[in-house]
Amino acid sequence: MTAWPDPVLPSSQSTNPRQLKRLSRTFAGVGVGIPPERLQQIAMGEQATEDELVDVTFAIAATALISEKRRSKVSRAQRRCVHGVIVGVAILIAINVLLCLGLALFVLTQHTSPY
Numbered sequence: 001m002t003a004w005p006d007p008v009l010p011s012s013q014s015t016n017p018r019q020l021k022r023l024s025r026t027f028a029g030v031g032v033g034i035p036p037e038r039l040q041q042i043a044m045g046e047q048a049t050e051d052e053l054v055d056v057t058f059a060i061a062a063t064a065l066i067s068e069k070r071r072s073k074v075s076r077a078q079r080r081c082v083h084g085v086i087v088g089v090a091i092l093i094a095i096n097v098l099l100c101l102g103l104a105l106f107v108l109t110q111h112t113s114p115y
Contacts, residue, residue, distance in 0.1 A: 027055075030062040 020036035027034055032055045042048045042056065 026063050027059040030059055030066070032056070032059040032062075034059075 017036065017040075020039050024034060024036040024039060027039075034052065034055060038052070039056075042052065048056075
């Protein structure tokens with residue numbers, strides 16, 4: 001499991017309203033409904049209630065967990081895809097070798113004399 005840093009809201013200088021709306025929608029996806037304006041106020045250092053801080057901390061940790069699960073799912077799918085390609089290529093090579101051996105035996109039997 002990955003060690004996550006302490007949850008911190010982005011600073012008010014590095015965020016724009018679009019980013020705050022996206023962050024608010026992401027938080028709503030994990031069950032925390034905080035409007036973007038309030039997120040900006042909290043990021044600027046305005047006093048927040050204990051419940052809001054708990055909600056924000058939970059939302060940041062939950063979104064980090066969801067993001068990590070998504071990344072692990074994608075990497076697992078990539079590994080499965082590469083494994084499938086390797087197996088497919090190995091099967092094609094094996095069939096090719098068998099066909100070549102069969103052809104070689106057929107050609108050798110055609111050159112032998114029947115007596």
